[in-house]
Amino acid sequence: MNYIVFDLEWNQPDDGKKSSERKLLFEIIEIGAVKLNEDKKIIDSFCELVCPQVYQEINWRTKKMLGLKNGELNQGETFKAVMNRFLKWCGKEDYIFCSWGSQDLTELQRNMKYYRMEPLSNKPIPFYNVQKLYGIQIGEEESTKNLEAAVELAGLKKDVPFHRAYGDAYYTAKLFMHMDEELLKNHYSYDLYHIPHTKKEEIRICNEKENILITRGVAKKKDITASRQMMAINCMKCGQKPVQAKIRWFSSNNKIFYAAGYCPKHGYIKGKLKIRKSEQGEYYAEKVLTYTTEEEINQVKEKKKLLQKTTK
Numbered sequence: 001m002n003y004i005v006f007d008l009e010w011n012q013p014d015d016g017k018k019s020s021e022r023k024l025l026f027e028i029i030e031i032g033a034v035k036l037n038e039d040k041k042i043i044d045s046f047c048e049l050v051c052p053q054v055y056q057e058i059n060w061r062t063k064k065m066l067g068l069k070n071g072e073l074n075q076g077e078t079f080k081a082v083m084n085r086f087l088k089w090c091g092k093e094d095y096i097f098c099s100w101g102s103q104d105l106t107e108l109q110r111n112m113k114y115y116r117m118e119p120l121s122n123k124p125i126p127f128y129n130v131q132k133l134y135g136i137q138i139g140e141e142e143s144t145k146n147l148e149a150a151v152e153l154a155g156l157k158k159d160v161p162f163h164r165a166y167g168d169a170y171y172t173a174k175l176f177m178h179m180d181e182e183l184l185k186n187h188y189s190y191d192l193y194h195i196p197h198t199k200k201e202e203i204r205i206c207n208e209k210e211n212i213l214i215t216r217g218v219a220k221k222k223d224i225t226a227s228r229q230m231m232a233i234n235c236m237k238c239g240q241k242p243v244q245a246k247i248r249w250f251s252s253n254n255k256i257f258y259a260a261g262y263c264p265k266h267g268y269i270k271g272k273l274k275i276r277k278s279e280q281g282e283y284y285a286e287k288v289l290t291y292t293t294e295e296e297i298n299q300v301k302e303k304k305k306l307l308q309k310t311t312k
């Protein structure tokens with residue numbers, strides 16, 4: 001399997017409009033990518049400018065950051081033409097996308113939808129979020145480090161400019177090729193531009209620490225909170241067996257819920273469930289179950305008590 005490490009540059013004009021009023025939130029103006037083979041060796045690269053069709057005015061910050069010359073984008077072709085060449089370049093062999101952060105694959109699909117192109121997929125797309133993986137690798141999971149800081153920290157040579165699609169894809173690939181194989185085995189991310197539609201499509205990610213479920217989309221929030229399956233607290237070490245509830249699900253805002261359970265063999269498990277709205281307007285949930293300590297469970301209990309007091 002090949003790895004397509006890609007990066008996009010996009011433009012959002014400075015016209016003061018709300019994002020909900022826009023036909024297209026971000027217009028892609030450049031696509032850059034590096035192809036790695038199974039052994040994570042660079043075997044090809046891709047870099048093309050896109051001539052804007054939606055917003056002629058380029059945001060001055062974007063222009064400055066990218067170092068765009070006047071009229072430079074006019075040398076590019078339409079998004080549709082560039083995107084079609086990019087997909088052809090990705091090739092017929094199996095591949096998985098890799099990007100710095102989690103936004104690129106969504107914006108790519110939004111732009112494709114805008115131009116009524118055939119969708120990449122109708123389901124969630126697995127990909128590697130190199131930013132997240134790098135954070136885990138260096139033990140700073142909350143790390144919001146930017147790409148340049150990560151490249152410096154990793155001691156990589158800075159031999160191409162940053163903030164352009166090709167350069168950023170290249171550095172992301174450089175960081176990716178040094179990742180632990182073990183880490184890559186169970187740390188896929190999923191782009192949720194298309195959420196799961198059926199129970200079978202629901203996403204489960206299990207690693208040493210976490211048990212994640214991304215549910216299928218439903219019409220109402222209540223369809224989630226009333227679902228035993230979606231709200232179950234399972235012990236993944238016991239093979240997804242539901243455990244005894246210690247703290248029932250509670251929430252302060254009907255968006256984020258907390259709960260806890262107990263497995264006699266494997267101890268305390270805390271749950272966090274977020275209800276989100278998909279691009280197509282359905283509700284779905286992201287449930288994360290984590291093994292924890294009695295101490296932390298007591299903290300959750302306190303939180304629940306406090307909340308009940310303040311809402312009485």
Ligand SMILES: [Zn+2]
Pocket residue numbers: 235236237238263264265266267
């Ligand atoms: Zn267990």
